[in-house]
Amino acid sequence: MTSRRNPSNRQPGRPADGTAEGAPQTPAQAPKVEFEETTPYDAYVRSSTLATLQRTMTDEPGEYMFLVLSQIMELYFNLIAFEWRTAQRALRDDDLSEALIALRRSNDHFRGLNASWGSFKWMTPTDFNAFRDALGEASGFQSFLYRHMEFLLGFKDPALMRPHKHVAGNHYAELVAAFEAPSLYDDALAYLSRQGYAVPQKVLDAEITRTHEWDAGVEDVWVKVYEDTGHGEPLRQLAESLTDIAEEFSTWRYWHLIAVRRAMGAKGGTGGSAGLTWLEKSLQRQAFPELWSARTRI
Numbered sequence: 667m668t669s670r671r672n673p674s675n676r677q678p679g680r681p682a683d684g685t686a687e688g689a690p691q692t693p694a695q696a697p698k699v700e701f702e703e704t705t706p707y708d709a710y711v712r713s714s715t716l717a718t719l720q721r722t723m724t725d726e727p728g729e730y731m732f733l734v735l736s737q738i739m740e741l742y743f744n745l746i747a748f749e750w751r752t753a754q755r756a757l758r759d760d761d762l763s764e765a766l767i768a769l770r771r772s773n774d775h776f777r778g779l780n781a782s783w784g785s786f787k788w789m790t791p792t793d794f795n796a797f798r799d800a801l802g803e804a805s806g807f808q809s810f811l812y813r814h815m816e817f818l819l820g821f822k823d824p825a826l827m828r829p830h831k832h833v834a835g836n837h838y839a840e841l842v843a844a845f846e847a848p849s850l851y852d853d854a855l856a857y858l859s860r861q862g863y864a865v866p867q868k869v870l871d872a873e874i875t876r877t878h879e880w881d882a883g884v885e886d887v888w889v890k891v892y893e894d895t896g897h898g899e900p901l902r903q904l905a906e907s908l909t910d911i912a913e914e915f916s917t918w919r920y921w922h923l924i925a926v927r928r929a930m931g932a933k934g935g936t937g938g939s940a941g942l943t944w945l946e947k948s949l950q951r952q953a954f955p956e957l958w959s960a961r962t963r964i
């Protein structure tokens with residue numbers, strides 16, 4: 667694999683696939699096998715660095731899986747947020763087709779992320795107890811990449827930035843910037859407004875650091891979008907892609923809740939919360955609420 671984004675990674679005189687430029691290729695030609703210092707694959711993917719990041723606290727085999735899956739999910743959080751920011755830039759440029767491609771990619775990634783919960787089914791409370799104490803106060807509640815996703819979805823609770831306030835590095839500054847920036851939904855509604863849909867002015871002018879609240883006028887807009895468009899039309903696809911995102915996010919929360927219930931029942935969490943009851947409350951919060959309520963009227 668070679669970076670297509672960064673042509674400077676290419677070896678001079680070699681095309682992107684690593685073969686000698688212009689060399690004739692036969693169907694049976696084998697890949698190149700001799701490299702110095704590093705392989706071009708490792709230089710690009712950094713798999714040797716990735717493989718050093720699984721430092722468990724115990725020798726419990728189940729902890730290794732817990733750590734690797736947590737890291738995989740963190741990578742997905744980052745990737746999904748990247749796609750949403752790409753979609754936001756496209757929406758601001760009134761480029762709906764680019765935005766739709768990024769949103770569709772994000773939903774494909776989300777399905778991969780949510781499939782990861784299957785790896786947790788084996789974990790009984792006995793298995794989790796075997797390494798739980800070694801986690802100390804570590805909890806996914808402190809995941810700054812997850813908070814980025816929530817801010818992009820329009821869930822803006824400033825208290826959730828506090829765990830990062832005194833932490834070294836620029837995570838806190840980046841979180842504050844995401845908190846103070848428009849959400850994906852803000853950008854979608856602003857786009858609809860520019861397309862002539864009657865998004866209420868008070869919604870467009872609302873303080874972007876506040877969690878989006880359900881609004882009757884926004885519900886009217888989505889009802890109209892569905893009435894105006896047929897299957898496959900871009901505005902219908904925007905509505906459906908956002909609905910998919912809201913659904914996948916709720917699905918993530920639901921499977922997390924089930925994994926918690928299987929692994930520790932109703933005990934308190936390592937992060938200090940009441941555990942299940944606290945998570946059940948956050949599961950009830952619905953992203954893009956008018957896209958759901960509009961369905962009753964269509």
Ligand code: HEM
Binds near residue numbers: 740804805922937945
């Ligand atoms: C069986 C495995 C898991 C258990 C028992 C568990 C337990 C919990 C509990 C009890 C909480 C509530 C806060 C607390 O008091 O700690 C929580 C929150 C959270 N966990 Fe997990 N967790 C598990 C796996 C994961 C994984 C793999 C991730 C992926 C990174 C993750 C990400 C999160 C996030 C993002 C929150 C905050 C949710 C919110 O703010 O609504 N958890 N977890």
